[in-house]
Amino acid sequence: MTDTTTTPISSSPASHILEPKHHHFMKQALRLASHALHTNEVPVACVFVHSPTNSIVSYGMNSTNDSLSGVKHAEFRGIEEILSKTCSLPEFQTGGGKQPIEIFKEIELYVTVEPCVMCASALRQIGIKRVYFGCGNERFGGNGSVLKINDDPQVKDLFTGYVSYPGIYRKCAILLLREFYTRENGKAPEPRQKKNRVLKLDEFPEIKWKDYLTEEEFLRFYGLTNRESFQNNTDIIVPQADENEEADLFDTLMADPVQDISDIIEVSSQPLCLANKKQKLQL
Amino acid sequence: MWSTVHNPSVPSYEMVKKINNKLQIDYQKGLIESRLLQIISTDPKINILNLIPVWVIEINPKDSSKALNGVKSVTEDPVNLQHVKRVKKEAGKNTLTVLVCSKTYLSTEEEVIQMLSSLNVPDYTNLRTVEVPDHGPNIKELSNQWTREHWPLIWKGNVNDQILNDTVINMDFIYSHLKKISEKSLEIEMETQKEKDNTALPIVTLIAKGPEIVAMESDKRSPTDPLTHSIMSCIDQITSTQKLNNTDTSHQYLLQGYDVYTTHEPCTMCCMALIHSRINRLIYLKQSCDTGSLRSRYFIHDNKYLNSKYEVWEWVGSEDEQISNHSLQNNGLLDILLPKVCNVRLCDVEQFGDNSGDTTEEIRPSCALQLFREAMHSDKGTGLLGDVQWDA
Numbered sequence A: 001m002t003d004t005t006t007t008p009i010s011s012s013p014a015s016h017i018l019e020p021k022h023h024h025f026m027k028q029a030l031r032l033a034s035h036a037l038h039t040n041e042v043p044v045a046c047v048f049v050h051s052p053t054n055s056i057v058s059y060g061m062n063s064t065n066d067s068l069s070g071v072k073h074a075e076f077r078g079i080e081e082i083l084s085k086t087c088s089l090p091e092f093q094t095g096g097g098k099q100p101i102e103i104f105k106e107i108e109l110y111v112t113v114e115p116c117v118m119c120a121s122a123l124r125q126i127g128i129k130r131v132y133f134g135c136g137n138e139r140f141g142g143n144g145s146v147l148k149i150n151d152d153p154q155v156k157d158l159f160t161g162y163v164s165y166p167g168i169y170r171k172c173a174i175l176l177l178r179e180f181y182t183r184e185n186g187k188a189p190e191p192r193q194k195k196n197r198v199l200k201l202d203e204f205p206e207i208k209w210k211d212y213l214t215e216e217e218f219l220r221f222y223g224l225t226n227r228e229s230f231q232n233n234t235d236i237i238v239p240q241a242d243e244n245e246e247a248d249l250f251d252t253l254m255a256d257p258v259q260d261i262s263d264i265i266e267v268s269s270q271p272l273c274l275a276n277k278k279q280k281l282q283l
Numbered sequence B: 001m002w003s004t005v006h007n008p009s010v011p012s013y014e015m016v017k018k019i020n021n022k023l024q025i026d027y028q029k030g031l032i033e034s035r036l037l038q039i040i041s042t043d044p045k046i047n048i049l050n051l052i053p054v055w056v057i058e059i060n061p062k063d064s065s066k067a068l069n070g071v072k073s074v075t076e077d078p079v080n081l082q083h084v085k086r087v088k089k090e091a092g093k094n095t096l097t098v099l100v101c102s103k104t105y106l107s108t109e110e111e112v113i114q115m116l117s118s119l120n121v122p123d124y125t126n127l128r129t130v131e132v133p134d135h136g137p138n139i140k141e142l143s144n145q146w147t148r149e150h151w152p153l154i155w156k157g158n159v160n161d162q163i164l165n166d167t168v169i170n171m172d173f174i175y176s177h178l179k180k181i182s183e184k185s186l187e188i189e190m191e192t193q194k195e196k197d198n199t200a201l202p203i204v205t206l207i208a209k210g211p212e213i214v215a216m217e218s219d220k221r222s223p224t225d226p227l228t229h230s231i232m233s234c235i236d237q238i239t240s241t242q243k244l245n246n247t248d249t250s251h252q253y254l255l256q257g258y259d260v261y262t263t264h265e266p267c268t269m270c271c272m273a274l275i276h277s278r279i280n281r282l283i284y285l286k287q288s289c290d291t292g293s294l295r296s297r298y299f300i301h302d303n304k305y306l307n308s309k310y311e312v313w314e315w316v317g318s319e320d321e322q323i324s325n326h327s328l329q330n331n332g333l334l335d336i337l338l339p340k341v342c343n344v345r346l347c348d349v350e351q352f353g354d355n356s357g358d359t360t361e362e363i364r365p366s367c368a369l370q371l372f373r374e375a376m377h378s379d380k381g382t383g384l385l386g387d388v389q390w391d392a
């Protein structure tokens, strides 16, 4: 859809997926999801990133159990935090000329699981710039798994929709969910064997790229080298990444009894700073 | 992809008053008491014939029970054959034709012969394939026709007729709830016409358990608070009250058994929030063509891929004696309710706006809101605003 790139795919310099920031931000979302898991919530979490400055401006974790509400999904907390922070900026106050909702055209979302139909619609109604997610949501995914709310031209509201890119640390996102359902069923978590922890491909469901993206959208983001993944419904290959990286990450997430997320809370509690200079990421 | 048309190919319809249900039901239209229109997603192909090949044999009638027991014990067939009869009596033949299995399940004659011998099916002749409908229609006449022309089908009655029969409707409190939201909606509408800066939308939602109202909210959305639709506010309100009064954390599905009454067909977000909350029923007053996600598109309440469902009815009653006390008595209930609410579609905004050069991304909701209010108060707006509305 409305991706900013307009150059032909063949002349795109490199795939966007190689930008380390995508994995960096998804890793933060996974840490939050792991934290949610340890507090007996469904491990789904997200971070919102202000793209001009590359900074995390809010986060969200599922809290449907704690709140006794089926609608307290991770995305909503994040959206509310951004809106309230935006309202306190001078340029967005009455007479300042800008409306708080406008901030979202510069905001990207990294969420561990595909937004559900409700959240997909909410994200579209605020005009989010772009969404990245880990695994699909077969039961009520709204970015292609069940319905494709994010850019369906049938709906005629203020914004025409957004593109969403799945598959970033997909296996980790799935493993966290599996861990939750194993615990919920009262089974003891299986002891993880350090030696044999390579995440085998056949243990994961396939990822049906065509449900989420056109081939062109896919190739622009994941690069021509991943064309086979698109056709075979397999995970993308990130050339520079260590093949054990995702397994290591999952081990790290599970190692701490309760994941310390104070750094993310600290960063997102800062007032918004919209200065147009990109932060250098500490990766 | 979806359609709400009830049995479109049958020209005449009957108005039946079943003994066990005192309600007046039009089964053809899915209409109860001429006021509540059932909104369901119907498979648009349900009455379209599609034939698939199956294996059949001919047997002596005295062997029929043995043969039937044999073929009915096959449970691995991936093709559902529950809508067809297993035996056909063909005119002029003294044998019976028995359906063995689908050709999808066994593709060669040898495999079928082998299976029949393992099932101890007695002597048979004329093993061959014939074509049968792959599903049953929901119209009795059509079922009879497919039976005559192709293969005998089992008619179990229209499933939805049974659903309509089982529907429990208490028109008294339904009407009273709807009247309440419609009056509130009108009140908001009057206020916004008086005050220029008031951009509130006349969308109102009420949640009730039977006659008992548990929440009622109007739309509070703004550029500062774009997602505070009336349904979301009602859910929030109930959540916070219940959290105060209830420490039982196992009660996760908050609105189980509750009914939602709302002035407009809700947007996708709200429709799905109600799936997550497990409501029982939703009744709305006015369809939202641009953003509604029940009747207008998606049928979110009745989507087999989503994990649960709820009933949805559109109020289509147009005149009522009680409402005639109202100052706007010349209008029908619907017209009173939602007079000139409009939706900010991009084309509308561009038409009125000084922002004609802006791209979609840059259109500001505040500006859009303002423009639509201006349009509402100006003469040139009325024609345009007639057929559009905000999402709820």
Ligand SMILES: [Zn+2]
Residues within 6 Å of the ligand: A073, A074, A075, A115, A116, A117, A118, A119, A120
């Ligand atoms: Zn959600």
Ligand SMILES: [Zn+2]
Residues within 6 Å of the ligand: B229, B231, B266, B267, B268, B269, B270, B271, B391, B392
């Ligand atoms: Zn809504």
